[in-house]
Amino acid sequence: MFKVNKLTDYATVVMVDLVSADLARPSQKIANNTGIPYPTVNKLMKDLLQAGLVRSHRGINGGYSLASPAHKITIADIIQAVEGPIALTSCVNNSLDKCSYENFCAVQGRWNRVNKAVVKALKKVTVADMT
Amino acid sequence: MFKVNKLTDYATVVMVDLVSADLARPSQKIANNTGIPYPTVNKLMKDLLQAGLVRSHRGINGGYSLASPAHKITIADIIQAVEGPIALTSCVNNSLDKCSYENFCAVQGRWNRVNKAVVKALKKVTVADMT
DNA sequence: CCTAAATAGTACTAAATAAGTACAGTATTA
DNA sequence: TAATACTGTACTTATTTAGTACTATTTAGG
Ligand code: FES
Ligand code: FES
Numbered sequence: 001m002f003k004v005n006k007l008t009d010y011a012t013v014v015m016v017d018l019v020s021a022d023l024a025r026p027s028q029k030i031a032n033n034t035g036i037p038y039p040t041v042n043k044l045m046k047d048l049l050q051a052g053l054v055r056s057h058r059g060i061n062g063g064y065s066l067a068s069p070a071h072k073i074t075i076a077d078i079i080q081a082v083e084g085p086i087a088l089t090s091c092v093n094n095s096l097d098k099c100s101y102e103n104f105c106a107v108q109g110r111w112n113r114v115n116k117a118v119v120k121a122l123k124k125v126t127v128a129d130m131t
Numbered sequence: 132m133f134k135v136n137k138l139t140d141y142a143t144v145v146m147v148d149l150v151s152a153d154l155a156r157p158s159q160k161i162a163n164n165t166g167i168p169y170p171t172v173n174k175l176m177k178d179l180l181q182a183g184l185v186r187s188h189r190g191i192n193g194g195y196s197l198a199s200p201a202h203k204i205t206i207a208d209i210i211q212a213v214e215g216p217i218a219l220t221s222c223v224n225n226s227l228d229k230c231s232y233e234n235f236c237a238v239q240g241r242w243n244r245v246n247k248a249v250v251k252a253l254k255k256v257t258v259a260d261m262t
Numbered sequence: 263c264c265t266a267a268a269t270a271g272t273a274c275t276a277a278a279t280a281a282g283t284a285c286a287g288t289a290t291t292a
Numbered sequence: 293t294a295a296t297a298c299t300g301t302a303c304t305t306a307t308t309t310a311g312t313a314c315t316a317t318t319t320a321g322g
Contacts, residue, residue, distance in 0.1 A: 001308090002135055002214045005280070009220045009242070016237045026297060035232060039283060046299070059290025060296045075245050083133045089140045101166060106147045110261040111140075114206050117252035124248060130241040132279085136309070157268060170312060177270070190319025191267045 008082045010036050011044050015078060015127045018054065019070045024063030044082070051081030070131065076122035086122070088115045139213045141167050142175050146209060146258045149185065150201045155194030175213070182212030201262065207253035217253070219246045 017033050018025060027045055031038040045064055048054045053073060054064045066073065079086060087095035089111045099105070148164050149156060158176055162169040176195055179185045184204060185195045197204065210217060218226035220242045230236070 002139075002210050002217050002219075003221075004133055004219050007281075008133075009222075012241075013232070013236060013238050024297095028297080034237065037282080040281080042298085043282080049299090056298060057290085058288080058296085058298045060292065062290070062297050064298090079133050086133050088133075088135050090134075091140075101144070105144060106165065107144050107261045110143075113260065114253065114256050117255060118249055121248035121252040122245065125245050129244065130238045138310075155268095159268085168311080171310080173269085174311080180270085187269060188319085189267090189269045189317080190321095192320065193268050193318085195269090 004079060005083055007040075007044060007047075008079050010034075010040060011048060011078050011082050012075070012127070012130055014041060014044055014048070015053070015066070015070075015073065016130050018064060018066050019127065019131055021063075021065055024055075024057040024061065024065050026063035029063070047082050048078075051077070053077060053081050066127075069128075071126045071128035073127045074123045075125045075130075076119055078127075079122065086115065086119050088118060135210060136214055138171075138175060138178075139210050141165075141171060142179060142209050142213050143206070143258070143261055145172060145175055145179070146184070146197070146201075146204065147261050149195060149197050150258060150262055152194075152196055155186075155188040155192065155196050157194035160194070178213050179209075182208070184208060184212050197258075200259075202257045202259035204258045205254045206256045206261075207250055209258075210253065217246065217250050219249060 013034050013036065014030055017030055027041045028038055030036070031041045034041070036044075045054065045056070049056050049064070053067055055067045056062070056064050076086065085094045087093075089095070089099065091099035091101075091105070091108060092111050092115045144165050144167065145161055148161055158172045159169055161167070162172045165172070167175075176185065176187070180187050180195070183198055186198045187193070187195050207217065216225045218224075220226070220230065221228045222230035222232075222236070222239060223242050223246045
């Protein structure tokens with residue numbers, strides 16, 4: 001199947017939940033709001049934080065909040081945060097791993113075009129659109 | 132990672148190889164041309180055949196050929212042939228499985244928009260473009 | 263009609279990836 | 293200083309993908 005990770009799906013749900021947060025919202029509360037298990041939310045937040053999509057605040061009254069306005073965070077951002085660089089095949093430019101057929105392959109580099117088209121499509125939809 | 136199956140990647144290589152085939156080309160020859168292992172080619176052809184992307188001919192001098200002109204076969208077609216319907220999440224309309232959060236989910240149905248955008252992008256690139 | 267070439271279908275095994283869980287550590291505020 | 297909540301890492305299990313094997317069926321040609 002051609003699909004995003006379940007965690008990416010969850011991440012969008014989390015991001016949408018955070019849209020309505022005025023102050024920092026703890027993982028526990030996010031879990032309650034969304035129905036996503038607490039440990040899973042916890043794991044997600046680490047990825048979203050590292051990618052700079054959310055801000056965190058420790059201690060009592062701590063929690064997470066969006067790092068940018070909802071209409072500036074795209075689905076592409078969320079996918080990249082959770083799953084790493086978007087590379088439909090391993091012979092796409094920004095892929096982490098290397099294609100083993102590269103030496104004698106007939107479609108060498110052609111996937112770049114497809115990849116760009118998909119990324120462009122994913123950048124068009126924002127968290128605000130998902131609300 | 133957000134990516135297509137390796138088999139899908141191989142499938143495009145196979146399709147591109149078939150562009151240059153005047154008569155039916157056997158799996159074995161496709162394997163030789165592309166460097167993809169023979170058993171794997173064999174497996175692929177079954178999927179491509181079922182999806183109607185190639186035509187087959189049995190017996191001596193048999194083999195496979197494209198069912199339509201190269202510029203009419205899209206990357207979306209190939210992905211669907213190998214991986215089934217394109218459904219980025221399980222709550223997308225044409226998905227085979229059902230989303231378990233559907234009852235209380237905040238982004239319910241919103242992925243349809245993303246999915247459509249991606250499919251549209253994948254339909255824009257054809258086998259001819261990959262040659 | 264018989265044989266060799268080649269596809270068609272099914273089922274199994276092994277490898278890779280994703281999902282879920284656990285836990286010890288650190289910062290913050292009341 | 294105690295309670296709250298994030299941070300980081302590592303582990304286990306489940307699921308999916310990739311690869312392999314084998315049998316049956318069809319076709320062309322001698
Ligand atoms: S499949 Fe990777 S270079 Fe062709
Ligand atoms: S994640 Fe499937 S309905 Fe929301």
